[in-house]
Amino acid sequence: MQTAATSSILINGYRIAYEQYGEGSPIWLLHGTPSYSYEWRKVIPALVQKGYKVYVHDLLGYGASERPLEADTSVAAQYTLFSQLLNELGMDRLHVAAHDLGGIVGLQLAQEQPERVQSLTLLNMPSYDSWPSPTWKKIIEEQLEQVEQMPRADFDTMLKKQLPMAVYNKELMTGDTLDEYLAPHVGPLGKASFFSHQVAHYNAKYTESYGTDLPKLKVPVQILWGEEDEWQPLAYAKRLVQDIPHAYLHVIPKAGHFVMEDEPEQCSDYIDRFCNEHS
Numbered sequence: 001m002q003t004a005a006t007s008s009i010l011i012n013g014y015r016i017a018y019e020q021y022g023e024g025s026p027i028w029l030l031h032g033t034p035s036y037s038y039e040w041r042k043v044i045p046a047l048v049q050k051g052y053k054v055y056v057h058d059l060l061g062y063g064a065s066e067r068p069l070e071a072d073t074s075v076a077a078q079y080t081l082f083s084q085l086l087n088e089l090g091m092d093r094l095h096v097a098a099h100d101l102g103g104i105v106g107l108q109l110a111q112e113q114p115e116r117v118q119s120l121t122l123l124n125m126p127s128y129d130s131w132p133s134p135t136w137k138k139i140i141e142e143q144l145e146q147v148e149q150m151p152r153a154d155f156d157t158m159l160k161k162q163l164p165m166a167v168y169n170k171e172l173m174t175g176d177t178l179d180e181y182l183a184p185h186v187g188p189l190g191k192a193s194f195f196s197h198q199v200a201h202y203n204a205k206y207t208e209s210y211g212t213d214l215p216k217l218k219v220p221v222q223i224l225w226g227e228e229d230e231w232q233p234l235a236y237a238k239r240l241v242q243d244i245p246h247a248y249l250h251v252i253p254k255a256g257h258f259v260m261e262d263e264p265e266q267c268s269d270y271i272d273r274f275c276n277e278h279s
Contacts, residue, residue: 001183003064004037004044004056011084014071017064018057018085022048025118025279026091027271028055030082032100032125033198034163035258036063038180039099042264043271050272055094057085059102061197063184073197075101075206079108086116095275097121099260100232104206110219117219119278121271124225124232124257127210127240132202133231135162140202148195155191156182168228168256177261214243220278221247224270226255226262248274 005017017037021044029040037056047054058065060081061073071077082105086094095118098106103125110117132140139147147158163181164173173181185194221244225237234251241249250270255262 001036001064002038002041002180003058004041005058005064009085009088011081011088014060014068014081015066016057016060016081016085018055021045021054022052024051024053025095025275026053026055026093027095027097027275028086028091030096030098030102030106031056031059031062032102033062033202034159034185034194035100035181036184038063039258039260043260043268046265046268047271050268052095052272052275055089055091057082059105061193067189067193067197069189069192069196071197074201075104075108079105079112083109083113092116093118095119095121095271095278097123097271098125099123100125100257107214107217110217110221111213114218119220119222119275121274122221122223122240123259123267124229124237126204126232127207127236129204129208130232130236131204131207135165135231136199136202140199144195144199152191155185159185165230166256166258166261168226168254168262172261173258210240211243214240215245217244220274222270222274223247223249224259224267225249225251226257226259227251227253228255229257229259231257 005019007019008015031037031039036058044054059078061067096106103122110120164170167173241247252263260267
């Protein structure tokens with residue numbers, strides 16, 4: 001597993017994989033689901049070269065972090081652990097770039113501790129009633145128990161069909177790259193963890209209040225969105241930019257949900273520019 005989070009730290013009794021790269025202004029990159037810090041591997045070197053100290057971690061239940069099946073890995077719990085992680089590292093002020101589920105965690109940090117967030121970049125995140133996506137909504141409502149009990153080979157086939165939907169250029173989600181995205185789900189724990197730590201929390205209750213909560217945000221926000229996202233349609237980005245005061249929306253053509261896979265250079269450039277404006 002080629003996680004970008006290669007060190008470990010104990011937070012609230014759980015082993016969390018994290019790492020820092022480079023020197024300069026601190027920026028934390030939050031990953032989404034079904035993923036882990038590996039998704040940022042093309043963006044990290046560019047941001048280091050632009051003069052940032054880049055931090056990543058694998059959320060509890062994801063990647064190289066601990067995955068105890070009884071652990072609470074809800075959005076609320078991930079936010080609490082992230083806040084405790086920042087406390088442990090003594091980070092009082094930082095930029096945050098957050099993708100998918102990580103976007104919800106990043107937004108909560110901006111809402112609860114705005115003094116801590118220098119700028120916030122949100123990438124293709126769930127919002128309003130967009131979570132779970134139509135594909136997962138159908139599975140969760142109609143056949144979740146059946147899917148949880150499916151043979152290992154069928155589970156692997158399902159993920160191999162799902163993950164290419166996350167990119168515009170389907171060739172990017174093949175071979176070694178696809179294997180690395182699948183790596184956390186290999187073996188009995190991987191399959192059980194996927195459903196307990198990820199799918200179980202695909203729930204719009206975390207995002208349904210955005211229409212009233214977002215206008216109260218007091219931190220600088222930009223939104224990056226892959227135009228061809230098959231899981232989180234562009235229409236939701238347009239709603240977000242209307243509800244968040246003074247937010248900017250940058251639509252990235254020929255990019256899907258994993259926008260940093262399709263267009264890592266544009267992602268790092270937009271993040272750098274925005275952070276510079278609010279440094």
